[in-house]
Amino acid sequence: MSEQLTNEQLVRIAQEFGTPVYIYNADKIEKQYQRLRAAFEGGRVKIFYAAKALTNLSVLRFIHKLGANVDCSSINEVKLALQAGFDPSRVLYTSNGIHFAEIEEALLLGVFVNIDSLYNLQKLGEKYGNRYPVGVRLRPNIMAGGNLKISTGHDRSKFGIPVEQLGQLQDIIRKYGIRIQNLHIHTGSDIKDADIFIKGIDVLFDIIPHFPDLRSIDLGGGFKVAYKDGDPVINIEELSQKVLAAFDAHEAARGLEIWFEPGKFMVSECGYLITSVNLLKETAATTFVSINSGFNHLIRPMFYDAYHRIENLSNPGGAVAPYSVVGNICETDTFAWDRPLPEVREGDLLVFYNAGAYGYEMASTFNSRFRPAEVIVRNGKAQLIRKRDTMEDLIRNQVVVDL
């Protein structure tokens, strides 16, 4: 099993399938899952892969085969997970802001649902009484995560039931006899500090006695991985040791399962986006490198100011100079400003690292450009798992009318 694809492999795949292309290394996904399993050994911890990071069916099937469970963020993700082979008992649906009809649909499909509003909990009670045990997502009022856009547990966040509304929550539960089997929090993405999870645990442990049907505590995902050399990352061994110790030390928590929902940790580093250089443009301010991509393919640098490492696969030994890597869409889609790169020429292949999580998944057809193809590599063998869009895809659902 190889954790990194070599430059030669990446070039070969780009030549075979064309660019832009997303490439995922399945061996790396397996490695990351094994690391989690090893850190959280003992059977008490369940891993739910956060499918929103990367939902390609072949990836979901592979993660299913590895033995993980899956966490979904929409009814369509639930359906994809079921199609990929997950038994409903291994599917979790952590909903946010959805119409009650979608919760009903998920319950009828047999998956476990975390409800994130008093409104929908009340509806569940009114319509189904205590028929369906569910989880509730709470907002613990903890600031965490790499930047405000990906912080989800603070006291102005839309996510979850604010923990200070515990009284109202209990009223609904009591009124309908709803069995709350899981308490969920997810405080953010890119969390590098294990103690954030302990803060969350402290909030939950204070209220556990109010939930007699509880079976599990779900601490969400958000494990930070490295996007560049020397980047601080979460230490999952330390996280495991601290979390398990906290659960052991708390009488009421001893019998509970512990759930995590990692997305980036599972699939960020497995992914590469390979693009080609269209042209160079010298200006007084910088040298622009325009590639055959844009925020329609990888929006993280523009949306979150996220750093993605870039390499020139075609000229690794070239003289290093600063280049501003930009896309070809009609927006300011700057991937990197004045990034030192080996000499870049027309036609060179540039690779973006850490492109597995929230890469293709957040892609669009803006400017009527095609989304890239997706390729997966297992034991050195590359296979196409999604074709590049075509003109037919762009017009498929359009209804052309004469006006």
Ligand code: LLP
């Ligand atoms: N569980 C829940 C309820 C979540 O909302 C998320 C992410 C996860 C798990 C997985 O988080 P992860 O382990 O991947 O950090 N698009 C952003 C990240 C937003 C994540 C939203 N929720 C990015 O590209 O940085």
